[in-house]
Amino acid sequence: MNILIGVLQKEENEYLVVLKEGKACLVASESETTGKEYLNYQILKEHNLLIKGEPVSGYGVFRFRYGPVTSGLREAGSFSLYTYGEKILHTTIDLNWKHRQMEQSMTGQKPDDAVKLSEKVCSNFAVSHSVACSLALENALGIRANTLVRNWRTLLMEAERVYNHLHVIYKLASAAAQKVLASHLGALFEESLRINKALSGSRYLMGINQINHINNLPALDTIRKTIKDYQGIIFQFEKLYKHSLSNPNFLDRLHHAGMLSREQASSLGLSRPSLRACGLEDNLNGATGEHLIALPVVTQQEGDALARMETRAEELVNSCQYLIDHLKVSDIWEGYNVADMAVKPEGEGLGISHSPSGAVGYYVVIKNNRVSYLRMFTPSYPGMHAVSEALKDQVFTDFPFVYDSFGVHFTDAAC
Amino acid sequence: MKWWPLYGLKKKWTERRTYESPVAVGRIPGSRFRRSLFVYVIDVGSSNALNFEIDALEAPQYNIHRFGIYMTDSPRHADVLLILGRPVKAMISPLRETIDQIPRPFGIIILDDCTDNPVGLNDTELLNVIAEVKGVPDPSQLLGMLLECLRVNGK
């Protein structure tokens, strides 16, 4: 299936960034057919920072604003819920509070600095952003990253997937007031961040990925310890998760909360867990489309918060296993560390990576060894649209389940 | 299936160690925060790493409640305001409103992850800044800072 992740203007022509069978391509847009083929075309073209801004009218209807400063969300962003009592009729999401104009700050930078800045767009998706950005820059400069770099990038992506999925499940457990489960998951989350630090020197895997280069490759002892730690995480998580699913209260809160149908999910342009939880298979299985061994595509059927959590739990275990298997053989990749190819001084390139919540895309144009034009397409933007859709006709007590289960962040959506 | 209250009872997650603060923490005039410290966290434009570090700080390894450190849900219950990130233009007025709602005496700790947001707030405009950290501190460093705050302001 084809997923549209962005619309961009280049020299008075409009182009679509489409994922066709997992590969990213730039397609010229045609006014008549594009709107029908990709239902999220209009949304991505306008890229409005006020999502679904139309108000609801009616006798007794008022607007309940949740945010921008609230301890439940903590991020700077607001939800305006229209309601006549308990039911949420419509949700307007305001991304302006977190809009830091990152695209502008990255324009005019040297490629290496641009990669560093891309990690700051959303630090918990730091690897995804920096891999996508460096891929785009490498394409623009005509470099093909060597095997060592590519393999380590996939490992780092999976490490990022592990701690982000743990964080989502931790948040869902806290929202359901499952204190014991949440405490244990919190402990596992902290453990996974410490593993990141041991592996790469940074808890969020920041400052590791560069253009055709990986900094601070870990030593053999560190790798052995990391493998043991990931095995521990799998063991503890599986025990915990199986136990939690036996609790009907927990399941009841998540079941049928924030349901999305297949048509809705595909029309919003979602990808990875949010899409797979509705039962659709997207062929986006590689960090850079070049996983050493393809990871299984995990799908669920219902499209509710429980399905999204289940998808993430399975992906989490698969990723840990992948890390264990490939860290064991990572020492032989030293031999594949070849030098750079010739570098073009200018060009344009497209890079895609798969963050824990969906596809991240970067499109860059380089002139005189500086970034002259940059566009980024983050998964949280269609994700926020999905949150607004899924909140329709829910009750406010189900709000944290719907919001947390998508794993989207204001920082990422507003960039 | 084991009953939830008994689950993991034997495992001890909390670490017994000392926590160092990366910066010196100033004194809040008129404060007597001897036994507990209530912290309100506000994100004004961070890159989300700081948010995740606050979530990690609430993990059992750190067990901040044993020191009397609590995260509040409202600025009206806060002793210390923890500002995450450099303010985005749109968040300056909510930040000012939040500071206005905090009862005196209070202190502000700024965690600046250097994201170069357009239009930040001039530091001297904020009252009672007792500590400022550049970069993303570890939860152990954050905890060290909060414990130092308790120590300095508890007299």
Add this chain to the structure above:
Amino acid sequence: MIQAEFWLAVILFLLGAFLASYRKVTYILAFSASLLVLLMGVAGFTFSGIFWKYTLLPGISLSLGIDRLSGVFLVMAAVVWIALALYSLDYSRLYPHKSLAAGFNVGLLGMLWILTARDGLTLMIGWEVMTVAAFVMMLASGKYFQQSFRFLAFGEFSFIFLLVGFAAMYISSGSIAFENIQTGGMLFMVFVSLGFIIKMDIVPFHGWMSGIYGEIPDTAAAILSAPVTLMGVYGLERIIPAIPNNEAWSLVLIVLGAVSAFWGGLQAVAANKVRLLPAYSTIENNGMILTAIGFYAIAKGSRDPGLHYLSLFAQAASLVLALSHTLAKTLLFMSLGHAKEAYNVHTIDEARGVWSGVGKTPALGIVIAALSFSAFPPLIGFTGEWMILETIFQSYKFPGAATAFFAAISGVLTAMAIGLISFAMIKLIGYTALGYDHGRKSQPMAKTWMRITETSLQLLIVICGIGLPAVILFFGYPELLFGLLGVPKPFALVSGDPLFGIISPTFIAIIMFILLIIPILVFMANRKSIRKVNSWNGGVPLDEQEFFTAQAYSQILEHILRKVYRTREISLGMHRRIEVEDILLRPIKSFTRLVQKLGEGEALVIMNGKISAYVTYILILFVLAFIIGVIVI
């Protein structure tokens, strides 16, 4: 002496109606006449007997008299009449129509007649005069004839029931004087109670009020709610307990009263118009009064000495409830009228923030009246609702499984009613009286007399609450007051003999006062600096559209009880709302449509839209019925 007062009052009322074009004169005359009525009522505590008699036919005579019961009701009614007359000095500026003033005076005259009547015919004359006068008052708004005709139709129904009842009494006992009530018989009791119940707005006869209350002037609404329904209460108090072996019918009355109370509370929760809520509150209160009267009737009619205390207590309960309802409802309508006219709006949501937008006096009036309805100690409403619940608790003393069963049902319904009406009254207090005023400006209007009357009624409600022993003595039940548990006699009210339940609002007030003074003194001693901040709403001040609405407040109950309310969601694109319905009004509505269709032909001939024609029609029918009755005899 009483006779002189009576006739002088009649003359003053008639003069006032005559001089309806001179607004202030009319109401001052009404005020003076009401003052005379008050004196008459007080005199009734000492004197008891007939002071005027006129024989029409053998066995039928018109007689007027006074006794303790009449005196009590005369005083209760006169207090409210005085308040309304003075209030109208200012209020009538907004409704200067002659029909309002004339109807006011004549209506009060009719009520005076009812309260001093000593036989059925006099009562019925007064009844009809009151109904027609109330109808005339409604015309002061100059529109909405359909709903006012519906009111008149209900009034005539009640009159017809009274007529049939008294005719039955005449047939079975040969007289319609009140001293012979116990010979009335079953048919008489049933029909006459139905007549009074209709006037009391008991479900399912409450259909005339929907649509009326929004449009008529507030003094008319106040009169319709408080004194007019008080007449129904008076009639029931007079008739029902005097008849022996009334247990079955009293049970019917008890259940009907409880269902009414519950239904009134239920619909008050969903009400959104400023004046529909108090209308349903009237239904609820009158339902409770009817239940109390039912218990009083059973207790008295059984002639069981063990139930003597309970019969006294139940009667006292109905009287206290009647008093609290009359005072609080009048105050509520006066304050709401004041607020509504100042803002010039119709719904609760629009008339918000009376305290800051209109003034402290009407807001305080709304708060005190609403608290009294919510049974907030130590106000008089608290005592009334406590008394009815205590009466129902003691229903185990009545023999028979049927009584126990129906009493239990009525207890459940009454308790739920009290809870629901609290919910509804909180809506009034929180939104209308003390809410945020959204920057609304009220128009300037003359309000001196409005303020004076509102304040006096507020004081009266509080004083009657705190001074409950005085009220009980005024009603004539010194046996109910004791001195127990450290409270000196006569400040404690005991609900049963042997000891069942006990309250003392006087001492509640004293303790509340003491507990208030000490914290205030402590607070003032530790004066810290105070800083005022905006309300915390996520860092951004609240926008106009972000305020919680009154509709949303009720929606939760409307959703939980959606089967009863028939809650439906109407959604048209980006416009959505909730609609609820009072399903007990459906028969009335379909009957209205039927009558309209049938009556169209007839209406062209007789009801040609002129009021005079219709009134003539009524009088002709009355005379015809009279003549027929005479012929039959």
